[in-house]
Amino acid sequence: MSDHLARPPKKKGGLSYASLRRNAVRNSRGLQVMGDARAQQNGWGHTASPLPTAFGNRLFVPILCGIVFAIQADAEVLDEKAILSINDLGPLGQSFTRASITTDGYRSYAHTIREVICIGR
Structure with a gap:
């Protein structure tokens, strides 16, 4: 099972469904800083999700739980084959971001x- 998942994926109608861990929304000192219960969900469907960012022919799409999708922006078809990687900004449930x-x-x-994270050399 992936570290991203709270439980194994289920099959329903030919599609896989999975549940991500919930966000802890605590800062580096352990203080809960988000009172809105929607921010404490699993990171999908929130109206204040981070905006995707394009660098060259790559599109980086972060979601609230701290998972970042890297997508080939110039792919002929934007489907699952265009996903280059899926990475975490930290431990799932402890890496909430709106940035x-x-x-x-x-x-x-x-x-x-x-925390602030530098990616690269």
């Missing part, structure tokens, strides 16, 4: 509810 990924041209940066 988009940004760059200085050499490195990428992200931040979660707990």
Whole structure:
């Protein structure tokens, strides 16, 4: 089972369904900083999700739970084959983010509810 999942995927009508772990929404000092119960869900469907960011021919799509999808932006068809990678900004349930990924041209940066992250050299 993937570290992203709270329970194994289920099959229903030919599609796989899975449940992600819920967000802890606690900062680096352990304080709960989000009172809205919607922020404590699993990261999908929230109206304040981070915006995707394009670097070259890559599109980085973070979701609230701290999972980031890297997508081939110039793919002929944007389907599951266009997904290059799926990565975490930290431990699932402890990496809540509403921030988009940004760059200085050499490195990428992200931040979660707990920390700032530099991605790259």
